[in-house]
Amino acid sequence: MTEEQVEQEAAEQVEKQQPEPEVDDRLLRLAADFENYKKRAARERQEYVQLANERLIGELIPILDDLERALSAAEEHQEAQLEEGVRLVHRSLAALLERHGVKPISTDGKFDPHVHEALLSQPSEAEEGSVLDVVQKGYKLGERVVRPARVVVAAPEETDA
Numbered sequence: 001m002t003e004e005q006v007e008q009e010a011a012e013q014v015e016k017q018q019p020e021p022e023v024d025d026r027l028l029r030l031a032a033d034f035e036n037y038k039k040r041a042a043r044e045r046q047e048y049v050q051l052a053n054e055r056l057i058g059e060l061i062p063i064l065d066d067l068e069r070a071l072s073a074a075e076e077h078q079e080a081q082l083e084e085g086v087r088l089v090h091r092s093l094a095a096l097l098e099r100h101g102v103k104p105i106s107t108d109g110k111f112d113p114h115v116h117e118a119l120l121s122q123p124s125e126a127e128e129g130s131v132l133d134v135v136q137k138g139y140k141l142g143e144r145v146v147r148p149a150r151v152v153v154a155a156p157e158e159t160d161a
Contacts, residue, residue: 105138117148121155
């Protein structure tokens with residue numbers, strides 16, 4: 001073999017070792033697609049875990065409402081022991097829901113149709129569209145509304161014409 005042939009074979013060997021640009025580009029795209037898939041799967045898995053208990057929490061919230069009504073009634077009748085027992089159950093249930101990511105919906109300020117349900121509007125001196133009264137508390141699980149807050153909304157005052 002001549003020196004020229006040896007150099008030519010060495011050059012061919014180097015070319016064979018370096019991947020073609022098309023193959024390299026496809027591998028990079030495949031790696032990026034796989035990374036996106038992993039992120040999407042992790043995000044979906046997190047959503048499934050969060051929503052797994054939504055039905056149970058939806059059933060527990062009316063119990064919390066019943067305990068709040070019992071507390072209001074007990075305060076009027078001066079039943080100290082009954083009141084303390086109901087308060088203990090209420091605190092425990094509220095803490096349980098909070099540990100699982102359930103938070104009450106804020107009803108301060110303006111009416112928000114995404115988290116509030118207007119039961120009626122009432123003429124008031126307050127700014128139009130503001131929440132006047134809360135008929136039933138609303139709750140969120142993470143950022144998802146489990147039950148909207150049922151509220152009374154301020155309407156413009158009626159003027160005598």
